[in-house]
Amino acid sequence: GAVVSQHPSRVICKSGTSVKIECRSLDFQATTMFWYRQFPKQSLMLMATSNEGSKATYEQGVEKDKFLINHASLTLSTLTVTSAHPEDSSFYICSANMLGAGDGYTFGSGTRLTVV
């Protein structure tokens, strides 16, 4: 089945530094990947839709200069949290769906970001 690998699973960084999170589709090509943020005991909030070879589409209220998304290939999207602050601490999850399919959304295992 489709597998999405997300790395790292956990990261602790100092306030003011930047952190990059990778999302890879291992056995399929993904034209579209999605980035979500999840606070404890809450639902997944869509941050942005990432399309291969074009700029990401950000949801209202999500700062595109703070959360940089790059989708340079059909198997890799990255989310960079720039100048991280403690309020950016959260669980970040990516999702991808197979090329040409309107279904089959597979999720990565998530990244727990803690900013100290």
Next chain:
Amino acid sequence: GESVGLHLPTLSVQEGDNSIINCAYSNSASDYFIWYKQESGKGPQFIIDIRSNMDKRQGQRVTVLLNKTVKHLSLQIAATQPGDSAVYFCAEISASGGSYIPTFGRGTSLIVHP
């Protein structure tokens, strides 16, 4: 997205009972729905899906019911087991700007007591 970040409701059941988890979706134009299971500290796992041209779909120990009239989904788990304890989310898939975007419901925490 239209998901709302509310705190999770909880459903507690005894092992062996049947569980019913409900979800209200927001977009009447959504034509595809997925139930996911999320264990603590992990990403969501696909359980079962259903398209809008169906009102019921069965999998192994799980059944999804779709009522488009009232925009309601339910997930039924038969003979619930302790390993079913997790948070369950429904996601509705709707077209937006050329992409099909999954939007998540609020989720339900299922606790199964041995």
